[in-house]
Amino acid sequence: MSHPTDLPAWQQLAQDYRETCRTHMRDWFAQDPQRAERYWLDVGGIHLDFAKNRINDTILRHLTELAEQSGVPEQRAAMFGGEKINTTEQRAALHTALRRRGDAPVCTDGENVMPKIHAVLAKMGRFAHAVRSGQWLGHTGQVITDVVNIGIGGSDLGPLMMCSALKPYGHPRLNMHFVSNVDGMQLAGVLAKVHPATTLFVIASKTFTTQETLTNAKTAREWFLRGAGEADIAKHFVAVSTNHEAVAAFGIDTAHMFEFWDWVGGRYSLWSAIGLPIMLYLGEDNFVKMLEGAQLMDEHFACAPLARNMPVVLAMLGIWYINFYGASTHLIAPYDQLLHRFPKFIQQLDMESNGKQTRKDGTLAGYATGPIVWGETGINGQHAFFQLLHQGTHLTPADLIVSLDKQGNLPGHHEILLSNVFAQAEAFMRGKTAAEARAELLAQGMDEAAADALVPHKVFSGNRPTNMILLDKIDPLNMGSLVALYEHKVFVQGVVWGINSFDQWGVELGKQLAGTVLAELNGTLAAQPHDASTMRLIRLYRRANCE
Numbered sequence: 001m002s003h004p005t006d007l008p009a010w011q012q013l014a015q016d017y018r019e020t021c022r023t024h025m026r027d028w029f030a031q032d033p034q035r036a037e038r039y040w041l042d043v044g045g046i047h048l049d050f051a052k053n054r055i056n057d058t059i060l061r062h063l064t065e066l067a068e069q070s071g072v073p074e075q076r077a078a079m080f081g082g083e084k085i086n087t088t089e090q091r092a093a094l095h096t097a098l099r100r101r102g103d104a105p106v107c108t109d110g111e112n113v114m115p116k117i118h119a120v121l122a123k124m125g126r127f128a129h130a131v132r133s134g135q136w137l138g139h140t141g142q143v144i145t146d147v148v149n150i151g152i153g154g155s156d157l158g159p160l161m162m163c164s165a166l167k168p169y170g171h172p173r174l175n176m177h178f179v180s181n182v183d184g185m186q187l188a189g190v191l192a193k194v195h196p197a198t199t200l201f202v203i204a205s206k207t208f209t210t211q212e213t214l215t216n217a218k219t220a221r222e223w224f225l226r227g228a229g230e231a232d233i234a235k236h237f238v239a240v241s242t243n244h245e246a247v248a249a250f251g252i253d254t255a256h257m258f259e260f261w262d263w264v265g266g267r268y269s270l271w272s273a274i275g276l277p278i279m280l281y282l283g284e285d286n287f288v289k290m291l292e293g294a295q296l297m298d299e300h301f302a303c304a305p306l307a308r309n310m311p312v313v314l315a316m317l318g319i320w321y322i323n324f325y326g327a328s329t330h331l332i333a334p335y336d337q338l339l340h341r342f343p344k345f346i347q348q349l350d351m352e353s354n355g356k357q358t359r360k361d362g363t364l365a366g367y368a369t370g371p372i373v374w375g376e377t378g379i380n381g382q383h384a385f386f387q388l389l390h391q392g393t394h395l396t397p398a399d400l401i402v403s404l405d406k407q408g409n410l411p412g413h414h415e416i417l418l419s420n421v422f423a424q425a426e427a428f429m430r431g432k433t434a435a436e437a438r439a440e441l442l443a444q445g446m447d448e449a450a451a452d453a454l455v456p457h458k459v460f461s462g463n464r465p466t467n468m469i470l471l472d473k474i475d476p477l478n479m480g481s482l483v484a485l486y487e488h489k490v491f492v493q494g495v496v497w498g499i500n501s502f503d504q505w506g507v508e509l510g511k512q513l514a515g516t517v518l519a520e521l522n523g524t525l526a527a528q529p530h531d532a533s534t535m536r537l538i539r540l541y542r543r544a545n546c547e
């Protein structure tokens with residue numbers, strides 16, 4: 001495996017960095033009137049303005065060459081082609097097949113996966129239709145009014161994010177609830193709001209072994225059985241999983257199980273049966289539109305030249321800042337309230353995929369890989385942490401995301417939202433010079449001495465990069481495209497860094513240790529040899545609760 005730092009394009013980028021790191025974007029804009037037009041991409045209803053980045057045509061060419069030399073085209077073909085690119089688990093990563101429309105075969109392990117994908121989609125469609133239309137009744141003959149999804153990580157974040165982003169498309173009778181935390185406060189809060197006779201529980205777990213999900217599911221079942229019999233469970237509990245045996249062992253009839261497969265990673269699973277809450281809420285047609293939007297992005301990713309390929313451009317801009325500028329975080333700041341769950345979803349997608357230091361060949365990378373991804377709605381961020389972004393010492397590349405359509409927003413609100421996001425991007429790029437700050441203060445009537453004292457605090461260095469991602473509208477089609485855009489961005493970065501973006505061994509150690517600690521907390525296991533700090537914490541709990 002080639003080391004990215006040895007590739008000719010990497011060396012050229014290192015040289016580009018040395019030559020341009022002091023150049024201000026203001027100057028690039030001033031010298032190049034076509035910049036905004038050239039650094040712009042459209043895919044369906046998604047538009048990317050990447051002009052406010054610390055790049056010129058040479059850097060962009062070298063970034064594209066780095067993608068090429070790293071094997072992005074070959075790895076991309078391997079992913080779409082069902083090869084086992086998840087090498088540590090010997091699995092394909094075929095989330096792209098889940099949103100593929102039509103009958104063209106997609107094979108992995110010599111099997112065409114499309115017939116079973118279509119069969120599960122059809123089963124989900126029939127079920128969603130029955131629940132939405134009121135044909136599916138609870139055990140007392142009442143229609144379903146509340147859906148409670150119990151799942152965590154990828155079995156929670158995708159459906160939660162899509163249901164909240166697409167709320168305007170939601171069924172008016174259905175209230176959607178999501179329970180992920182094993183802290184019973186969350187489940188208890190939801191159970192206090194719903195009635196057993198009109199509630200449908202979706203137990204979502206790829207493995208059906210996840211402690212948090214199974215604990216919540218068991219408690220929900222006990223709550224339900226207080227007023228109903230075992231036979232009524234069939235009307236109120238369905239499962240989404242890859243694990244038939246565990247679903248049956250839990251007591252859910254596998255006729256009420258919606259299946260997916262080990263070649264669907266948890267954080268890439270909202271297109272699969274894990275998306276059942278989305279389909280229940282939005283309906284089958286809208287779910288299919290979401291798949292079509294993702295497929296649109298898949299086709300663009302598969303076919304567009306690397307230099308004009310939206311996921312590749314976003315990925316390589318990220319590499320530019322992480323590996324050459326030393327940026328260690330990346331901000332996701334959606335401005336629309338409908339997208340307020342989006343940063344958390346992208347956080348899992350990106351950090352669980354690329355938060356690794358071991359390369360596919362088992363060697364240590366020795367260079368930076370996945371960034372810390374964080375975020376919040378931009379407008380709230382402006383009044384909280386944007387201060388640091390504008391005047392602090394860290395370089396924090398940011399994606400600012402906003403919809404153009406007013407979509408029933410209250411009069412005057414959407415314009416204020418858009419004016420803010422556009423102004424922020426401008427401020428991050430332009431900054432404010434000392435001369436500008438001084439002139440402003442004098443124009444406000446301040447005397448020269450006072451102005452001179454204040455000027456250093458009023459200076460904004462600017463030159464802080466942002467991508468502006470515009471959605472024509474927040475609708476199922478565009479949301480499908482947007483999520484697929486980020487999935488492919490993360491994939492391209494993983495390829496350049498030579499890591500496997502589809503495993504997540506890093507979550508195992510804590511799970512393993514928690515098993516022992518739980519037995520010690522419950523007193524079913526004698527004190528084990530931990531470090532002194534952990535032993536003290538366990539003793540403290542036992543003293544407070546058990547002695």
Ligand code: F6P
Binds near residue numbers: 266
């Ligand atoms: O612990 C991490 C993880 O495995 C995620 O990758 C996954 O999305 C989540 O837990 C939930 O897993 P499951 O769907 O198997 O319950």
